[in-house]
Amino acid sequence: MPTASFKASFWDRLARKYAAQPIADAAAYEKTLQRTRAWLKPEDTVLELGCGTGSTAILHAPHVHHITGSDISPEMITIANEKLDTGGPANADFIAATPDDTRFQAGAYDVVLTFNFLHLVEDLPATLQRIHTLLKPGGLLIAKTPCVGDMGIMPRLAVPVMRAFGRAPFVNFFSKDRFAAAVAEAGFTVEESGLHAATGHSLFVVGQRG
Numbered sequence: 534m535p536t537a538s539f540k541a542s543f544w545d546r547l548a549r550k551y552a553a554q555p556i557a558d559a560a561a562y563e564k565t566l567q568r569t570r571a572w573l574k575p576e577d578t579v580l581e582l583g584c585g586t587g588s589t590a591i592l593h594a595p596h597v598h599h600i601t602g603s604d605i606s607p608e609m610i611t612i613a614n615e616k617l618d619t620g621g622p623a624n625a626d627f628i629a630a631t632p633d634d635t636r637f638q639a640g641a642y643d644v645v646l647t648f649n650f651l652h653l654v655e656d657l658p659a660t661l662q663r664i665h666t667l668l669k670p671g672g673l674l675i676a677k678t679p680c681v682g683d684m685g686i687m688p689r690l691a692v693p694v695m696r697a698f699g700r701a702p703f704v705n706f707f708s709k710d711r712f713a714a715a716v717a718e719a720g721f722t723v724e725e726s727g728l729h730a731a732t733g734h735s736l737f738v739v740g741q742r743g
């Protein structure tokens with residue numbers, strides 16, 4: 534398995550290019566923003582995992598008490614902080630961290646957000662369990678994740694080759710059914726799930742900690 538510093542440097546190298554890319558499917562992104570916002574409350578303390586360059590956290594900040602965006606890549610976090618420094622919301626902050634970072638306190642969060650991230654973790658059950666621990670009782674996991682296991686044979690062939698050349702990260706090939714089942718197996722009640730794009734396999738899931 535790649536080390537944390539190897540993973541961070543992979544994403545560091547991509548960060549400026551990632552920040553400059555337009556959103557691939559603006560309608561699906563907007564739908565995900567709307568469905569996420571429907572669950573957020575003004576008093577919520579929110580943590581986003583794998584926040585990238587922070588755009589989504591900054592858009593949600595006006596609708597919550599506080600949001601912390603976190604990402605393994607210091608360069609992604611530098612870009613997120615640049616956005617904060619140029620007129621960003623005062624109730625957001627960003628830190629370079631993985632989900633197991635000890636600065637995240639158990640039971641501290643009303644909502645954990647994670648978008649386009651959970652397919653990149655080696656141990657999905659352990660990461661979901663960690664999210665469960667970070668949430669207050671009744672807290673929400675709100676996630677949207679590409680379910681690469683439903684995307685046919687091409688990713689299974691291409692990703693290992695790209696990884697061998699340092700051109701792709703680790704990717705977990707779970708299906709939509711397996712992803713939703715893993716959320717339930719981690720102790721969440723699935724309150725909402727759905728697809729926000731006309732085509733594609735990114736599953737949006739809202740799970741509530743019991």
Ligand SMILES: C[S@@+](CC[C@H](N)C(=O)[O-])C[C@H]1O[C@@H](n2cnc3c(N)ncnc32)[C@H](O)[C@@H]1O
Binds near residue numbers: 583585650
């Ligand atoms: C595909 S990008 C998604 C970024 C953002 N959430 C979005 O939807 O645009 C995946 C992000 O996960 C971060 N990442 C990868 N592995 C991570 C880990 N183990 N812990 C925290 N962040 C990680 C990467 O640095 C990258 O910013």
